[in-house]
Amino acid sequence: MMMADDDKILLAHGGGGRLTNELIRSVIISALGNYTLSKLTDSAELKIGQTDICFTTDSFVVKPLFFNGGDIGKLAVCGTINDLAVGGAKPLVLSLSLIIEEGLELEVLRKILHSAAKAAKQENVEIVCGDTKVVEAGAADKIFINTSGIGLKLPKADVGFEKIAAGDKIIITGTIGDHGMTIISHREGTKFESDLKSDCAPVSEICGKVIEALGDDIKFMRDPTRGGLAATLNEIVNQTNLGIEIEESQIPVNPTVRAAADMLGFDILNIANEGKAVIVVSPQKAQKCLEICQSCEIGKEAAIIGQIIQGTEPLVELITMIKGRRIVPMPYGRELPRIC
Template sequence: MSGEIVLLAHGGGGRMTDELIRNVILSAFGNFTLNKLTDAAEIQIGQNSISFTTDGFVVKPLFFNGGDIGKLAICGTINDLAVSGAKPIALSMSLIIEEGLEIEILRQLLNSAAKTAKEENVEVVCGDTKVVEAGAADKLFINTSGIGLKLPKANIGFERIQPGDKIIISGTIGDHGMTIMSQREGMKFDTDIQSDCGSVAHICANVIEVCGEDIKFMRDPTRGGLAAALNEIVRQTSSAIEIDEEYIPVNPSTKAAAEMLGFDILDIANEGKVVIIVSSDKAEKCLSVCRQSKNGKNAAIIGQVVKSDEPIVELITKIKSRRIVQMPYGRELPRIC
């Protein structure tokens, strides 16, 4: 409609982001591949299946406990490829730099990105650099794109999810979002909150290797947190999801920060976790593999896909009541990644 403007909430990963994507972006570019809204596009080139993804990073502050925008940019793009069932091969990096940024700060962030890429055995092979006048950006924005090769045993897709499938989260939720928000608010806790910023490539590759096609779907619950990821799944599958609060892993300090600031921990961003939908008979095996993988020691089975006439996400609380988990609105946590 005429007169509408883009709001900060349109970038929060919730309902407003979804509306912007579906009503504005897809109306311009919509096609068979893009309309799937997967973390990475799958493109067939001869006998090879290539995964391709892109992502922008505008996190504030640039440095945070557990990471920085450089590490985040590398891990975020690697994770989008990994949850799509691909082995990350190469990345690009484009920088939008505000005039006045200290060269030493830029060097620190790029060294962090390079160190992370090396640890994940992925190279940044191309890129671009632009500088804008002071006040036209906020120090540094980064865009990364990545390509990967589909793993031979991978068969990932919304259409493969069925009632009875189990839901696994690879570790504690909300750590990244609450780290960013607590630093912005200047909050201190007895135990420092630390972002989970990291790669899930090892977890994804390992569970696919061991469980094969029993791994139905994977998604990294970034902006909008676990709530957004699960709501996207039920929207695409027309099934319902039931999760149990008792089994969802949460760090006590993260929980305390969320409660103090009035946030639902399910809505808080993660940057080093993966949601895995796996067939019921391989769930325990998948869980064991997760816990033996890098960044997966706190993995847990938290729920299941259920048959329902209404595609909703429902939480069984610790007192055994039930509540519907809504898609987050989006305005609560701007510029979280």
């Protein structure tokens, strides 16, 4: 579906699903496109002199600002670090820009910045520049944060859609849907609220270690944020024209997250993560890669969930618990709680 001139931006255009893709391709790329941008990778790969760097940016508008497992400050740092890490880079420095709504309590701002600083320090990343704007009440929702980041490309890293081949295995580094369901439950005030915890965390340790140990056997990495695992896997099949087969029984899901998603009628595969990576690895090194993931604190529940196949169509297929099969579609962009 092409966007028409009189169309308006819907919330779903920001949801990381089909509508986001459409907006990027038909409006943004057509206005700004160039060789690097058009690759649509998590971070841009650039050569400065003899050095390969990765450069990326991300904005954070999460509501509520504080949630179980994190807050907008930690998220803003981890999110950009993760975009660099899955691009095969070691994160070096970040910028951090604030758009603040008039009336925000200073204490809230302090807490957010403290949390951002702590997350950056843990990753040995410095926040080296920034900007502050204040807008009148109502023109923003409390606080929005943008972070940009630069990372040094790891010498052994050679990841990209074009590296992916039939037979490669797909690893997810832990349970899915934790961040999204935590945020949604906060907003909707469901009974699960207190038992859910966002997975908000940097994935740089895992990404760095698997690249270091397995080099170009690591074909591709991505953090499945908005649109969840479904969006990431669909992007892989769209970019490679290969198929994907995943097994429901192998996908790690926290039972409370599953219960909350079931109650609201959400497909867990579409729910956002903020501390996970999808890793595509050669079949020979898949087991080794899994062991490395599991040796990391946030990767204990990592699992091989499926593989790339030479299908007749670029589709993601799920083998269900009862051994049925179904297509996993690209999410639309906005999960709506169902009526009953």
